[in-house]
Amino acid sequence: MSKPTPLSGFPEFLPDQRFVETEVLATLARTFELHGFAGIETRAVEPLDQLLRKGETSKEVYVLRRLHEEGGGDAGIGLHFDLTVPFARYVLEHAGRLEFPFRRYQIQRAWRGERPQEGRFREFTQADIDIVGRDVLPFHHDVEVTRVMLDALRRLEFLPGLRLQVNNRKLIQGFYAGIGVEGDGVDEVMRIVDKLDKLEPGKVRAMLVEEAGVTDDQADQCLALATIHSSDDEADDGFVARVRALGVDHPLLDEGLDELAALVRGCADLADDRVRIEADLSIARGLDYYTGTVFETRLDGFESLGSICSGGRYDSLASDGRTTYPGVGISLGVSRLLVPLVQRGLVGASRVVPSAVLVALADEESRSASDAIATALRSRDIPCEVAAAPQKFGKQIRYAERRGIPFVWFAGADGGHEVKDIRSGEQVAADPAAWTPPTEDLRPQVTTNEREQ
């Protein structure tokens, strides 16, 4: 068989890279559980009509088909393209057996058939947290999910700095209504304003007039609003005054502004130099189901990746006609975040195998003795492996060195034992029933490298 070529958009990690990923996934799950979120997993497929509702056809759903399909086939199922749509279905399906407000986390793969690019894949992992209420969900839960995700990002200490950008759709819609932009024009204006991070303000202004059909004055006001963001060196409510200064008056604007200010204020204590939060009034999140708070997250030095962590408030994603289930959630793009960092070698593992110890093998006759040493170490939770072949000890040490295994264990013919730290060369007598490596050597560690220019 000839050598297989990579499949575009389906990234795979080498063992040390996968180690970084499992560390991230474990940290996320642990943090979410610390905040009382229960883990769930939904099936990988949903009925096509569920996936394609609400004009989501642009999501490029992968449709499932049996290879040896007989007759007309089934109604049609496809792989889910995010975790929010399956979750909405899950809530409706199990509503009778769930406690509300329901807080869950969900870490799974999703699939989209779009053209792959840096940070954009056809198969990728997302980590979602959502809180869903029955009929009502108080605003303080918006603050809560934000705090949970900030906490999780803070615990991923090996990541570059990042900036959580928050806005509020009530604020935008109230402002637009206050200046006379309403109806179908609102979504179009938001979509165009959302491009401010890529296009010149003048270009965006021109698009607003030409494509969204707003007046020059309205375009100026929209731009003035969108360029407001809270900066690090001012009091957290500074942006509120600047919005007020635009002189627009609308009840929805007031409500959104109050919420946004409360959110930023409520999360300020979790921000530090590396993980920041700011109000950014250009954030709109396309034309999705969001109705209030919206999030995006930029990774320092990787702004071109787009948002690595997005979400917001949706007041009616799930409804059975009698009851509606408002929710608020954030989704972290684990693959989008990790693949670029790992492929550049900016994060990695201190070794490519879990083994902390290689038990040397003198000859095949003594394999059972070496196995016994390994068993003794493992009984005390020390990961280890026995040398594959009784090569010269120099070769066995090199085997360990190549893999980053820090210790090699030698059993003498006289029954004595010695363990060598191959980094320092230090070799000492040791007892398989008592010796323990330093804590930092017990498991591989996530390592970071300075970014090469």
Add this chain to the structure above:
RNA sequence: GUGGGUAUAGCUCAGCUGGUAGAGCGCUGCGUUGUGGUCGCAGAUGUCGCGGGUUCGAGUCCCGUUACUCACCCCA
């Protein structure tokens, strides 16, 4: 879906106006015969993406094709 770029050793890549395949790293062995790393010496490895064409001769030029990749669109 639209437009550009690329495809040569395990990896990163060089290969001129066409003349029979190269480097670095890695790998294997030896020096050092059962304690590695440094250093030195030696060695192995290629359907030059695939198919066709031009030519005495194609990695190189032309056509087609596939894959990868970048941008647009959209998004985690």
